[in-house]
Amino acid sequence: MHPDLNKLLELQARDIELMGVDARLKELDLEREALNTDLNRAREAVAAAQRAMEAGSRQRDELEAKIEAHRKHQEKRKEKLEFMRTPKEVAGLMAEIDLARGVLSTEETDWVRSSDQVTQLEMRVVEAEQQVKAIEADQAEARRGLDSRRGVLDIERQAALTRREESARNVRKPLLQQYDKLRASATRRVEVVVALSGPACGACFTTVPVNRRTQIKTGAVIEGCESCGVILYAAE
Ligand SMILES: [Zn+2]
Numbered sequence: 001m002h003p004d005l006n007k008l009l010e011l012q013a014r015d016i017e018l019m020g021v022d023a024r025l026k027e028l029d030l031e032r033e034a035l036n037t038d039l040n041r042a043r044e045a046v047a048a049a050q051r052a053m054e055a056g057s058r059q060r061d062e063l064e065a066k067i068e069a070h071r072k073h074q075e076k077r078k079e080k081l082e083f084m085r086t087p088k089e090v091a092g093l094m095a096e097i098d099l100a101r102g103v104l105s106t107e108e109t110d111w112v113r114s115s116d117q118v119t120q121l122e123m124r125v126v127e128a129e130q131q132v133k134a135i136e137a138d139q140a141e142a143r144r145g146l147d148s149r150r151g152v153l154d155i156e157r158q159a160a161l162t163r164r165e166e167s168a169r170n171v172r173k174p175l176l177q178q179y180d181k182l183r184a185s186a187t188r189r190v191e192v193v194v195a196l197s198g199p200a201c202g203a204c205f206t207t208v209p210v211n212r213r214t215q216i217k218t219g220a221v222i223e224g225c226e227s228c229g230v231i232l233y234a235a236e
Pocket residue numbers: 201202203204205206225226227228229230
């Protein structure tokens with residue numbers, strides 16, 4: 001085997017190690033995301049309950065202001081009653097007062113209903129807030145676990161990266177560039193340095209011509225597969 005290939009295979013092993021750590025880090029991220037999704041859903045429920053409660057309060061306050069204004073009008077009508085001269089005027093104003101009393105009574109009933117509704121909506125906010133607290137408490141242990149696993153993995157990743165860089169220093173620059181380029185473009189493949197599989201490329205199984213195969217086997221050259229581009233070597 002070409003001596004550079006051993007160094008390249010060593011580098012590839014380090015890269016696969018690094019990918020393994022990255023995959024575990026990604027899993028942690030997904031676990032954290034799942035926790036965040038649950039918590040955010042509960043927080044959104046609080047926000048929605050608060051909006052409903054605020055809308056309800058506004059409606060109640062508007063009703064209250066309206067009732068207050070109608071009450072004042074009614075007071076003025078009653079005061080005016082003393083100054084009415086004729087029975088016709090008195091009867092007219094009395095009819096107005098009766099009508100206004102009916103309106104006020106309906107509005108007051110509406111206000112009581114509206115006020116009860118606000119109380120219900122306030123309770124719903126409290127319940128939603130309690131739900132958030134319950135989820136936070138439920139998740140506390142899981143989050144602590146995630147934090148400590150991340151701490152361990154961060155250290156592991158740093159170590160794997162250092163080993164990778166050390167390996168990379170042993171590989172000749174042009175070969176390293178070729179390898180890095182292959183790695184960057186290989187989205188699904190884990191290995192970009194691949195053993196021959198019989199007469200064919202071990203990645204895409206395209207047959208490699210005999211003379212090139214021989215050169216690969218004797219270590220005379222470092223060849224890439226003509227079809228898929230992976231760097232080929234002959235397994236001992
Ligand atoms: Zn191939």
